[in-house]
């Protein structure tokens with residue numbers, strides 16, 4: 555059985571990865587319990603409380619065959635308030651793991667970057683070659699993590715690869731987190747019989763991808779030898795407006811409430827949509843969960 559280390563294994567992406575892999579691999583989870591909505595892990599999964607910057611993280615890398623690095627400081631807003639903390643977690647944390655991976659014999663190092671590396675897109679859909687001009691310390695730290703992964707591949711032969719997810723959603727996105735995504739917020743409001751709050755005029759677009767499709771693309775990164783040394787967009791290739799999203803949520807939750815409009819959020823990007831041709835061609839990736847299906851999961 556392969557030994558897989560999942561950093562951030564109690565978080566949104568990590569916890570679904572644990573579910574997808576625990577029957578076929580020996581899983582270790584490293585998590586600092588900063589953002590978890592999961593109460594119990596499947597039997598046999600070894601959970602270690604710790605930080606990616608710590609010595610324990612490096613030791614764990616050396617004890618495993620595969621590293622899937624999902625742990626991160628995940629908030630754009632928090633990164634604006636505390637860029638040093640953001641860089642410590644996302645840059646030094648990643649480098650700590652990469653250094654340990656360089657000394658050991660991991661067969662795959664998978665890094666979760668972000669579409670935040672693109673900043674405000676100059677055109678959509680956004681392919682991987684689009685200019686990378688991040689607008690936040692978070693975008694810079696994620697780009698930096700990617701660059702280290704690619705550099706370790708080129709210089710040291712580390713079998714690393716990265717994805718740039720667009721807007722991920724799932725029922726396990728921490729609803730208590732003030733930086734939680736728009737889908738979680740709209741659903742919380744709808745369940746409470748309140749109207750969703752839209753920042754701006756609601757014509758901004760986003761490419762919402764179910765966490766199940768993110769798990770699928772990571773599984774492909776594990777299987778495909780060609781993936782190493784590459785960065786892939788992880789989106790659906792489709793986008794909708796925030797107004798359309800609000801209507802869909804209200805319809806699914808049968809909520810007869812009025813939408814409220816508030817001033818645009820500073821720094822918000824207007825249009826976002828992925829071009830996933832590269833992942834389709836090299837990995838054979840095809841997103842499977844429609845937004846309606848993905849939202850229905852929140853009603854279960």
Ligand code: UD2
Nearest residue numbers: 668669670721722734735736739751752753758796819822
């Ligand atoms: C996403 C990521 C972020 C980063 C960024 C890169 C999430 C949760 N965040 O930020 O980590 O990668 O993309 O560009 O995936 N909105 C409302 N009402 C609300 C909440 C949000 O109208 O109650 C709007 C918000 O102003 C924005 C859109 O919905 O225009 C999406 O907001 P978000 O916070 O879900 O995600 P985003 O795209 O800002």
